[in-house]
Amino acid sequence: MTEAVLFMLLLGGVCGLVLSFASKIFYVYEDPRIAEVEGLLAGANCGGCGYAGCSAAAVAVVEGQAPPSVCVISGSETAALVAAVVGVDAGSAEPMRSYNTCQGGDRAVTKYHYMGINSCRALAALYGGMRECSVGCLGLGDCVRACAFDALKIGPDGYPVVDEAKCVGCGACEKVCPKNIMEIKTMSDKLLHLNQYDDRIAPCQQTCPAEIDIPKYISQIRNNDYEGAVKTIRERNPLLLSCGRVCPHPCEDLCRRGIEDEAVSINQLKRFVADYEMNSGKRIPISCALPTGKKVAVVGGGPAGLSCAYFLRRLGHEVTIFDAMPKLGGMIRYGIPEYRLPKEVLAWEIEGILNLGVKSRANVKLGRDFDMGSLVSAGYDAIFLGIGAWKDYSLKVEGEDLDGCFTGIDFLTRFAKNQQGDGGDSIKIGQKCAVIGGGNTAIDCVRTLVRLGAKEVTIVYRRTRNEMPANMVEIEAAEHEGVKFVFLAAPVRVIADDKGKAKQLEYLKMELGEPDASGRRRPVPIEGSETLLDVDMLVTAIGQGPDVSFKEDGKRMDDLGITRWNTIDSADPVALQTSIPYVFTAGDAATGASLVVEAIGGGRRAARSIHMFLSGKATTPPPKTLFKNHIPGSVFDAVDGIKQTPRVKMPELPVDERIKTFDEADLVISEDDALEESMRCLSCCLSCYNKDVADLPL
Amino acid sequence: MGDYILLVISCILVNNILLAQYLGNCPFLGTSKKMETAVGMAMAVVFVLVMAGVITWIADTFFLKRFGLEYLRTISFILVIAALVQFVEMFLKKSIPALYAGLGIFLPLITTNCAVMGVCLINIKEEYTFMQVIVSSFGYAVGFGLALILFAGVRERILLARVPKPLQDTSIALVTAGILSLTFYAFKGMV
Amino acid sequence: MAKSITQEFVKGLWDEIPPFRLVLGLCPVLAVTTTVENGLGMGLATTFVLVCSNMLVSLLRDIIPSKVRIACFIVIIATFVTVVELLMQAFTYPLFLKLGIFIPLIVVNCIVLGRSEAFAFKNPVMPSLADGLGIGIGFTLSLAALGAVREILGSGTFFNISLFGPSFQPFSLMVEAPGAFICLGLMLCIMNLVGNK
Amino acid sequence: MREMIKMVVIITILCAFSGGLLAAVRNGTKDKIEYQQLKFVKGPAIREILKGSSNDPIVDRFKLKVDDAEKSFFVGIFDGNADTVAFENFGKGFGGDIGVMLGVNVKNDKIVAVGVTTHSETPGVGSKAKTDLKFAAQFAGLLLNEDFKVKTDGGQVDAISGATVSSRGVCMAVSEAGKIYKQLKPRLINKLSEFNK
Known part of the structure; x- marks a missing residue:
């Protein structure tokens, strides 16, 4: 009797002590919710849920891969408790859905007439496929037969179509498809x-x-x-x-x-x-994933910032956009004129994004009203810098700051603010206007000036029409609207009248020489070809770069790397993570002035990296990523x-x-x-x- | 040496823990849906089973038998195994995270795996020596892994087959396990 | 809304009947069901452990810290398993011999631990008792049913009483391991057929 | 830290309680279990050897100390006389110890019967020691004080064909038993007389 009691006392004590100390010595941090969820699960480690044990199931639940009702032993009450821990509705963790990645194709022809079993598997095994395309859908419908929920049917084009309402994401179709065309993903997986x-x-x-x-x-x-x-x-x-x-x-x-x-x-x-x-x-x-409880600050409400905020919100994060301007939209609001993108349309679009639950704060500028430190202390887990490229390059010629001289972005922005009633001084439009530059900003300036009633609008560009970086449709539209073009002209100075106002633009004529690094033929000045052009208003739109003045001393951004083109440095153009691990960037701020669609893509890639970062995973893109x-x-x-x-x-x-x-x-x-x-x-x-x-x- | 080889063969094939001794069937069905899970589980079982076999043998020989407390075998074994598994889990998590990533999630599953407890009890019942305990525990664990991995392979193929609705999932899995067990049946009388 | 005690009891008999509905605790199900008698014996032993451990866990649920609850459950369950082991040795020794190491292995039967955790730790004594009893009896019935099928087909007897006379050739595969798996699989199939109507 | 101490203490106390409870159950069932074990494990062999006795040899048993170990002796009462005892002894076989149960009449020192109880011999060869009744029957009627050997070793017992080692093991067990018998005979007679009252 005594022996038994003593023995058990000793055994229990030793086990308890060893484990207690081990738990201190081998302590490793993990998401506290995992332990909480694990505490709620049955703990029988029966494997009935398909996960290897309760802790594996708990990890899966917290990571959103398994529904809170994963445990087969515990009842619905446990599921509700688990759901409360993870912060979702019971039984509504982000569902898996089946997607068909093959759209068939009109020109895929039948290669073999196999008379045996009419199944994709048999054909894939025998011939590696029935269609000429070696990778595509065979269209014999193994997946349709595998689906226990009637969610798949062969569509009119001969490939399977998923009825999302019926699909439960069981994965049967994915498993039977010999061509790896059916895939089971959550909405988040697809967005990422x-x-x-x-x-x-x-x-x-x-x-x-x-x-x-x-x-x-x-x-x-x-x-x-x-x-x-x-x-x-x-x-x-x-x-x-x-x-x-x-x-x-x-x-x-x-x-x-x-x-x-x-x-x-x-x-x-x-x-x-x-x-x-x-x-x-x-x-x-628009559906959004379950809240993750993470907060992200998006600095800059332009296309990159809006895109990043939108994707982060759909991935379940809490997002706040900070913008220096009175309204969101960035360059597409203030840089693109009304006749190309009506403000009303833009407002409708931005409202749709904000309706998802994205918060926004206007009229606050990074480096002036807040800085990195204040964002971190406000509890943001990651920061996205989509500050755009708002700083016009200067021509670096004599007289470019004379009265009547403007820079492109500055001109467009001031005008747009004015037009929308956001304040700012009105601009006095001249009669003879010249715009220097060949990009979209230059075209936007000339077409705006035409609409503002300028009598004569000229574009001065140092190469020829073929080398103009602006969109061809835009150039054509400008031509139709009566804009004059002076090609092969390099401005050398602006001449003032006696009141200190711009009067004439002096330029050198050029000829095309050898191709340069960009493949365009380099313009070479012709000696002694100085020509004068009468102007009373001059806009220089020769390019723009990010304004990195927010990085001045005392703004706690010493660690942020800046490239020699004054863009924010991100080591990998897909990961878009800056030298500060929790800071990400995209859009013009990262690439220099570029396309809207480029900024949108960048915003999504940055959102992906932020999501990975917040989930504790590597931000590096998968090895086979096809970037540009x-x-x-x-x-x-x-x-x-x-x-x-x-x-x-x-x-x-x-x-x-x-x-x-x-x-x-x-x-x-x-x-x-x-x-x-x-x-x-x-x-x-x-x-x-x-x-x-x-x-x-x- | 020959005895040990015989013992290993007997443990892996003839007395296969899953298919002939019916032990550890819950994880057998639970973790055989995917090949990777099956491999992870198999490795973890080998790891834990050998350790548990040794430590319970020591506990039995030096404590329980000495003090005539054989009737406390069940309770002390399960406690020792549970503590051991939890200790190993914590140790791996901290010290060898790479290994933990592969095996860790399977470890808690093993605490309540009757294969582990069962083998420890068999070791005592058969009155194996220390070396025999190591060999047999290893053999049984390998047998477990072999059956599990074979079964996972078969199950992955079954997913491709058109199974009548009422037979789907666990039902067909059990019938398959029966047929697999039939093949192991052929080893009977080999040792 | 908490269910009545009767409901807690009844659910174990069909809705959550192990091992068919909850595919758990398979090892004893497969191993000892060569005859009805063995199945019943194993089932009753498990039921005893289930009921006792459910009650004790439910009683102690306010004292046990939740971080070490699994360890505590294991100790409690192992204690009752040992009690059953000793009682069976004392009173039904031949059955004990037949069930062999599967009696101590009740300790690791996930049904028992699962009920402690999922039910008894969160509910008062009476419902826990009803739950344990319901699940236990459901488990016993399943084991007995499987045992009956295997005994009748595999040895041509029922409770050791010969059914078909000496000319019967027993389908001896049924009492071996392969038969156990196949038989359970087919019974599950029948359950699915009946239950999914 | 306090929480940790609490956890350790609770587990320890729980373990101790469990140990106490189990020890109590164990004490309560100890004799019963021993009886059951003897009845079902050794029982058949004992009853075979003491066939025709009017008592239950498993109830009528006593223990004596032999070289620091206790040995159980089972009494057979024939025609109202408690003159026969059965006990078990072990010899070395091919695969481990061979257990031999033998009955001896204390009046004439003659072996009543011999039966093999446990062995781990090669199936079909050495295992015949247990199944081949003719082999065991050779011992019946011989005096127990003899030194038993198989014929190939110059003795009087026919070895089982192909299983000389197993046969030797049985002989050794019986010879050893003879030595023990010689040593204990006075005390055996003493004990037996108690059953004659």
């Missing part, structure tokens, strides 16, 4: 996905800086599913109204249709569905079997009408045109990989 080298993506999607699934939304438009198309675009781009208006659509440059006739008018189609949503009078609901590269096998020089049809013409206001007002100049295409244009898409992706090019994905 970066284009991969072995993805099935068409050249347009490979080119788009925002990685929008273009063939998918075009096929949705073709099937009259405009709402679906909007959702598809929103997976990558929250600013579709703006982008549909101002994007120079690099995607169209590599459209395969363009090899044979004309590229599909991708951006017009995007604008069509975007306007369709706005004009329908109701917003298509193309899959070699997807680039063709000829495409067979195309009946030549021209692309749809964009409707626009007549020139004499539009130069009098700031009304939107470019108009939306009609529904019929949109449908017709969507038919021109070749739906190329997998179906059209060039088998002769080695190094194909898969």
Whole structure:
């Protein structure tokens, strides 16, 4: 008796002591919620839930991979308690859904007539596929048969279509598909996905800086599913109204249709569905992941900041946007004139993002009203710097600060503020105006000046029209609106009149020499070719860079790396993490002045990195990330079997009408045109990989 | 030496812990849905089983038998195993995080795995010597891993098959386990 | 809303009947169900442990710190398992011999630990008792049913009474390990067929 | 820290209680278990050896000290006379110890019967020592004070074909038993007389 009691006393004591000390000695930090959830789970470690033990299940629940009701032993009460810990509704952890990544393809032809079992698996095993495309959907519907919930059917194009309402994300289809085309993902997984080298993506999607699934939304438009198309675009781009208006659509440059006739008018189609949503009078609901409890400060409410905030919010984080200007929008509000992007449209779009629960604070400037330290002490777990590029480069010539001389961004911003009634001095417009520069800012300046009633507007550019970096449509529009162009002219000084006002611009004539590093032929001045141009207003728009004055001493940003181009340094252009681990950047602030769509893509990539950072994972992109590269096998020089049809013409206001007002100049295409244009898409992706090019994905 | 080889073969194949002795079936069904999980679990079992076999043998030989407290075997074994597993878990988490990432999550699952407790009891019942305990624990654990990994492989294939609805999931898994067990049945009488 | 004590009891008999609904505690289910008698014996032993440990855990639930509750549960359960072990040795020795190491292994049966944790630790004594009894009886019934099928097919007997006469060729696979798995799998299938209507 | 101490203390106390409870149960069931074990493990062999006795040899048993170890002796009462005892002894076999149960008549020192109780011999060969009744029957009627050997070693016992080592083990066990018997005989007679009252 005594022996037994003593023995057990000793055993219990030793076990207890050893474990107590071990728990102190081997203490490792982990999310306290894991322990809490684990405490609520049954602790039987039976493995019935499919996870290896209760602690593994707890980790999965906290990471949002398993629902709070994961435990098969505990009842619904436990699920409710677990849900309370994780901060979600019971049973509503972010659901998995099945997605078909293959859009089929019109030109995929049947290669074999297999007479045996009519199943994808058999064919994949025997022939490596039935279609000419070696990676794409075979369309025999193993996945449809595998689905226990009737959520899959073979669509009209011969590939499976998922009914999201019925799909429970069980993963049966993913497992049976021999081609890895079906995938089971949460919404967050989809938002976080970066284009991969072995993805099935068409050249347009490979080119788009925002990685929008273009063939998918075009096929949705073709099937009259405009709402679906909007959702598809929103997976990558929250600013579709703006982008549909101002994007120079690099995607169209590599459209395969363009090899044979004309590229599909991708951006017009995007604008069509975007306007369709706005004009329908109701917003298509946008789903967000469960709250994570993390707070992120987004500094800068431009396209990069808005995009980053939107994706972070959808990933479940709490976001506040800080902006130095009176209203959100950044460069697309203050840099892009009303006639290209009406403020009303922009406001509707931004409202949609703020409606998701994104908070915003206007009129606060980084480095003036707050700094990194104040954000950290306010409890923000990560900071995004999307401060844009607002500082005009100066011409560095004599007299450029004379009365009547302006810089591009400054001019556009002051005018836009004025126009919106946000204060600021009005600008006295001259009669003979000259704008120096060849980029979009210069064109925006001249077209604005035309609308403001300037008699004579001239662009002075030191190379030729072919080298102008502005969008071709914009250049053409400016020409139509009567803007004069002086090419091969390098300003050397501005001459003042006796009142100290700009009177004449003196420039040197140039000729093109050898190509420089950018591939453009270098302009070389011609000696003694000084010419004078009469002006009473001069705008220099020769480029802009980020304003990094916030980094002055005492603003607690000593550790933030800045490149020699004055952009914020991020070691990896995909990860976008700065030298301060919790600070991320994107948009013009990181790349220098660039496209809106580039900033939107950057915003999403930064949001992905921030999400990874906040989840304690590495921010480095997956090894096969396809950033600004193309899959070699997807680039063709000829495409067979195309009946030549021209692309749809964009409707626009007549020139004499539009130069009098700031009304939107470019108009939306009609529904019929949109449908017709969507038919021109070749739906190329997998179906059209060039088998002769080695190094194909898969 | 020959005895030990015989013992190992007997433990892995003839008396396979999962398929012939019916021990550890909950994790057998629970962690065999995916190959990676199965491999992780198998490794963790080998790791823990050998340690548990040794430590319970020591406890039994030097304490329980000496003081005539054999009837406390069940309670002391489970306590020792539970404490050991928890200790190993904490130790790995701190000292060898890489190993913990692979095995750690499986460790708590093992506390209540009857295979571990069962093998410890078998070791005592068969009155094995210290060396035999090590060999048999290792053998049983390898047998567990072998069966688990084989089964996971089969289950991954079954997912591709069209199984009648009422038979799906656990039901078909059990029938499959039965057929797998039938193949191990062929080893009977080998040793 | 807390369920009535009767409901707690009844749920173990069908809604949550182990091991069919909760696929847990499979080892004893497979191992000892070669005959009805063994199945019943094992089931009753488990029921005893379930009821006792559920009650004690429920009584002590305010004293046990939640960080070490699993260890405490294990001690409590192991104690009752040892009690059962000793009692069986004293009164039903042949059954004890047949069930072998599966009696001590009740300790690691996830049903027992699972009920302590999921139910008894959060509920008063009476519902815990009802829960333990319900689940225990459900478990016993399952074991007995499986035992009956395997005994009838595998040895042609029922409670050791010969059913088919000497000409019967027993389907001896059923009393071996492979038969155990297949039989349980098929019974689960039947349960699914009946239950999903 | 305080929390930690509390946890350790609670576990320790719980363990101690459990130890106490188990020890109590153990004490209560100890004799019963011993009886059951003897009845079901040794019982069949003892009853076989003392076939025809009018008592229950497992109830009528006593213990004597032999070289620091206790040995149980089972009494067989034939025709009202308690003149036969059965006890177990071990010899070395091929795969480990061979247990031999033998009955001896204290009046004429003759072996009544021999039975093999436990062994771990090769199935089908050495295991015949237990199953082959003819082998054990050779011992019946011989005087226990003899030195038993198999014929190949110049003795009087026919070895089981192919299992000389096992046969030797049995002989050794019986010979050893003879020595013990010789040593204890006076005390045995003493004890037996108690049963004759």
